[in-house]
Amino acid sequence: MNSADSRMVSRLTQAMMRVVKADAVSDRGQRHILDAETELLSGFEFNIRGTLGNTLYAPIVADIDRDNGTIGVEIPSFDPLTMVAAPEGTTHFKVVSGGAEVDFEQERFVVTNAASD
Template identity: 30%
Template sequence: MRIVISQGSDKYLTARVTQKMSEVIKKDGVNARGKRGVLDDETGLFEGFDFNQNAIFGSVVYLKPEVSVNRQTGEVLAKMPAHNSRIVIAAPRGATHYRFFGCASNINFELSEFTTLDDESDFIEVGNAAVPETVLDVSLSDGQNQNLNLTSPIFVTVGVSFFQDVNGEKYPLKNGSYNAVKIAKVDTGV
């Protein structure tokens, strides 16, 4: 999830992920203490996790992402509903544009293997214009829609980043401190 972490996280992210992972591991009721691990069905505790405590997704974007996961084909879509950016995006002062971004990660904790794909929208101007539905295609497929039958947990992350337009060039605002990122869905596969 490097792409989303680099676009919107705070300096305490590692500590907060460690704390959440500790909660997940403590839910392992199968293995003895000291040998507990990550059980796929408990990874759902990460759903709603915000990567940037300085910019909570729900207080920056007043939309609920619609996420669909097809484990057979690997198709993963995150849709941001049509909206008016002036009403549903709490853009920081100086921002002229924003863009949505996201990723899907299929993580096998037992084998320490993962696959991650990311996508981002075009730049969207902050203003009163109607913005059509934005679809982020973060599909984990090989493009041939073969029967992948993914069994490990799939984490779908969605975020927003802000920019300022200066003479046609888009510059990120303040090293991403205003960017909001959250885990919109965890499909545990169980």
């Protein structure tokens, strides 16, 4: 089973172009990525063939608090036999989450990630 998404880069580029073009204030060629426009990336799937919603059926609550500079992902306890679509023979799995604070103007970023046991 090949789950790689060979079009991810082109899909992400296309999505980012929508974000850049949403800057209606700046002249063409001088447009910026503004905070409010990044909402256009909501729902972007890095692997279109292996979306999280088609693999993990447990309820997931993600929270970003820009004022406090925190990000969180909460997944309550669940039965993996009924809530995870895994290939036959799978004995273990791990949930990995990541987040980034990106300052497009200063070209700086902070990345954090966490994984389940």
